[in-house]
Amino acid sequence: MSLKILLVEDEAAIRQMLVFALQQQGFEVLEAGNTQIAFELLASNDIDLLILDWMLPGISGVELCRRLKKDTSSKHIPIIMLTARAEEDDKIQGLNAGADDYLTKPFSPRELIARINAVLRRVSSKKTEDSIMEFGGLQLNEKSYRVTSNREPLQIGPTEFKLLHFFMSNPDRVFTRAQLLDNVWGNEVYVEERTVDVHIRRLRKALEQGHHDHMIQTVRGAGYRFSLN
Numbered sequence: 001m002s003l004k005i006l007l008v009e010d011e012a013a014i015r016q017m018l019v020f021a022l023q024q025q026g027f028e029v030l031e032a033g034n035t036q037i038a039f040e041l042l043a044s045n046d047i048d049l050l051i052l053d054w055m056l057p058g059i060s061g062v063e064l065c066r067r068l069k070k071d072t073s074s075k076h077i078p079i080i081m082l083t084a085r086a087e088e089d090d091k092i093q094g095l096n097a098g099a100d101d102y103l104t105k106p107f108s109p110r111e112l113i114a115r116i117n118a119v120l121r122r123v124s125s126k127k128t129e130d131s132i133m134e135f136g137g138l139q140l141n142e143k144s145y146r147v148t149s150n151r152e153p154l155q156i157g158p159t160e161f162k163l164l165h166f167f168m169s170n171p172d173r174v175f176t177r178a179q180l181l182d183n184v185w186g187n188e189v190y191v192e193e194r195t196v197d198v199h200i201r202r203l204r205k206a207l208e209q210g211h212h213d214h215m216i217q218t219v220r221g222a223g224y225r226f227s228l229n
């Protein structure tokens, strides 16, 4: 069965060229000229990969990307963003929105196909090695009990490891100290809520080496959250 790619691009000429190139590679291609059509196709099809133009009429490609990556029903779909802009800021914005890769126009269909294959390989190897979690260069390996930052190992204590593991398994969610105690320490141990703060501090300290400490965020009056942004 061929993989289904959704191509969202408002310029008909580029769309036609890409559809042709992708079909030649054996992909099944669905086309959308705007985000509205893209939403409809996403709702009624099982899409394996999305190619998304940055500049679209109405809802922009970046905004669509952000929405899809927030939604549990669509966040697993890999997204390659296309853009005419080459500025580094835009690239970061695109990647922060959750794009899996990024291609600056003009590019050759061959280049796009190489990127598609790379992204698909990454996604399938992620599925088989799901003991490894990664967020913005911060990687945690459940099996080897290792945490690395851009492949550099970080010194981290066992409690901080468990805490980070829990956070990375539940990104962008706020947890109270009591919830963290329950989930990380387990309810068989009696620990004061203040203990959580101590270990949060140690965890941030450990993550400082790779400048990932900002990912452990204090949410005033609520607790803590792990987030890329």
Ligand code: CA
Binding pocket: 009, 010, 011, 053, 054, 055, 056
């Ligand atoms: Ca466009």
